[in-house]
Amino acid sequence: MTKNNLTTSWGAPVGDNQNSMTAGSRGPSLIQDTYLLEKLAHFNRERVPERVVHAKGAGAHGYFEVTNDMSKYTKAKLFNGVGTRTPMFIRFSTVAGELGSADTVRDPRGFAVKFYTEEGNYDLVGNNTPIFFIRDAIKFPDFIHTQKRDPKTHLKNPTAVWDFWSLSPESLHQVTYLMGDRGLPATLRHMNGYGSHTFKWVNAEGEAVWVKYHFIADQGVKNMTAEVATKIAGENPDYHTEDLFNAIENRDFPSWTLHVQIMPFEEANTYRFDPFDVTKVWSHKDYPLIEVGRMVLDRNPENYFAEVEQATFSPGSFVPGIEASPDKMLQGRLFAYADAHRYRVGINHNHLPINRPLTPVHNYQRDGQMRFDGNGGGSVYYEPNSFGGPTEVPEHKQTPFQVTGLAEQVACDSNDHYTQAGDLYRLMSAEERTRLVETIVGAMKPVEKEEIKLRQIQHFYKADPEYGTRVAEGLGLSVPQEVR
Template sequence: MTDRNRLTNAAGAPVADNQNSKTAGPRGPVLMEDYHLLERMAHFNRERIPERVVHAKGAGAYGTFRVTADITDYSRASVFSTVGKETPVFVRFSTVAGEKGSADSVRDPRGFAVKFYTDEGNWDLVGNNTPVFFIRDPLKFQDFIHSQKRHPRTGMRDNTMQWDFWSLSPESLHQVVWLLGDRGLPASFRNMNGYGSHTFSFWNERGERFWVKFHIKTRQGIRCLTEAQGATIAGETPDYHTQDLFAAIEDGDYPKWTVYVQIMPEADAESYHVNPFDLTKVWPHADYPLIEVGELELNRNPDNYFAEVEQAAFEPSNLVPGIGASPDRMLQARLMSYADAHRYRLGVNYAHIPVNRPRVEAHTYHRDGYMRTDGNYGAAPNYEPNSFGGPQEDPSVAEPPLRISGDAGRYDHREGNDDYTQAGELYRLMSADEKDRLVSNIVGHIGVVPVEIQRRQLPHFHRADPELARRIAEGLGLDVDAVVA
């Protein structure tokens, strides 16, 4: 390998593995010593000024979460403590790849972020309208997003970049089928589901841990746009989804969602047939059925878009006692990356912005920094421990220990992983009309890329479902048997 082709870090040192984060064992959490990962995340968060790198275009509203079922056997979180309890929320919807001025009605995953202003601090559930994602290792996130953004030479979105990355990253296939299917283009924010996507953890008063996935199901019904409808709306009303949400709430037609969880006992993770911490996988409902938790309603529009929607800062690291993280590699990286992005974009004191401020008083030792507009804790001590009545830790809210094992190393996240079965199952769940639209969308999207990339991608579709591959090949004018062989 020549020096010109050798990947290095910013200091010029060669990189041995750019595919896998360093973890404690094959399923263990990401290690902070993985400086290559931290460098990539920190640099990526600073690539755009001043809009968000991803999820730049969005709309938001205030509302209420109300508990409708008792799940205290699983979580001690105060937000779930009593049936009927209400917690104020702020929700932001967004597109992922588009810039701030882009059209709403384009094919793209949608962000679905909920900030719960609980009586034990803010809890942020930062998800999407799909239960899975394109990648499972955070080291590839920057590369993935770059492939979905704009070509460095032309400044335009480029299908070849997208399919080149997807065809070289088979773990993306499950999400690709979601994206190119009907739900990749929702009719409105009100007519789509939300998902926490990651695996999180619950623990109860007895210190028992459970793994959990969140599902937020629309009560307005799932409605989607066709490719042609989306293109027409983009030309006529670029802010269509933003306008729809605002108008509905102004008219008193408050959108609602039912919140569910899937619960997995901690011990099940050791033997379950898929890695329960893999963001490219779902847990079949037959194994872990949906359990109703509560109702989410949006009923008040912001008074100022910039102050409340643009400056809203969501972060998966905003967790409260009874709700925790998991060894999900992508989630582990997001715990650091989102807060880091906010400090860069909004300043180190972004949590003092009203939309981000908890409804309970915060007691920290954070001091100074740009835009410190409160009393900066006055003469109170700025160190801990101290002898002057400063805030102290509360051991009663400690999370139970997480059992992990394994040697630190960069483990190949693709080795022994089935990236095709669930994508094929998703296709086979679709109606005949949905399958037709999926095939048409895929053929139209991949049809403009070089044939060698089409031929590289086709076997991935074939491994998921031979019929899907055959229909795509026919649309592209390729011989599926020759390609697969």
């Protein structure tokens, strides 16, 4: 077979398609990595006009109320002062399906929250899983291609899905989560939400900690069987959307209690897992959940397109007291999400009512398609200036952080893809394990190449021998001798 070299769009050979260029193993990512920027920018423009991912979704308005003051850890006002209320909007979604796809498919659910704070909008763009399939944004376009339709058949392609996963062992933890019971939530109201990434909180004294977000459903977590999910998908593909709307309309307001895990800043250098690896979780024994407040959804949208379809979220929409971590996947999302909205909705998407902050906006951005406000009028349009235009606020500069290492395309520090996946498997009850194995076997049977199945079986076996053996038996195969 002739080997074809992978190239950029301008024909230059690609030296590394697995690792983005960072300053040292923990980053941050470098803007000089033009291949990473090309992949992400091109990927954002591959679908018109629906979202390239998370196309099918439902949304609601509500509020967040602080129940435990967090000013010790962050100066972000929405988390300071017991009783502080912040209006918010949330969008739930499936990841891989198109705008008209069924709600009850096995897929992660997007859990994107927009807080309209007195310091600007803060977007927490997470999922109903605390982890993800990959840990470097350079792999995201390829991963999503496997979840979309085959360009030849225009059908979903399980061979592509499992080929990618088997060649990306860091996906094993999330695959185990997705193929388990929580891959099919009973309703949007009966699932947890997670920020997934690690973020940085900074208090008024400039002291920083690392943080992970957990929205725990006050209704409890409930799931549905694969048989029920398939039946509902055929009978009412908008089941989750309808359930959420009706619950709020009937004043059965769903709510979630927000907790955080907090890691002292310096402990990130010594923790037994890379705390910035989004395929890993932090032990609750090491970093217990701390209650922050309660989110309540109490108002349905008046117009789906204006409020849900045109809602735009970006993990880079921070407010003072909340900053990014060196998480490679997060670093890529900081660019990709806002860029996708500039393409899909327009350069002035933040002027739309659903996205517009409650605080006044003062900047020197002008013009662009669909500019529908005063466009700055006749005010000064550059900075620095001598005419009293808006100026920077030095006390809100991001906190400095040390960057060391060679600028190179380098893998994450750890290649332990199996410990936490195995721990998750062993946490499941016997019945849950059986359903997990049956789901995986059913999903892998259509895979065309046996070598892909055997490669994936080795990953399951490395996580837990029973896990791999049961999947192999279900597929009529044996665990490869070299992994035993």
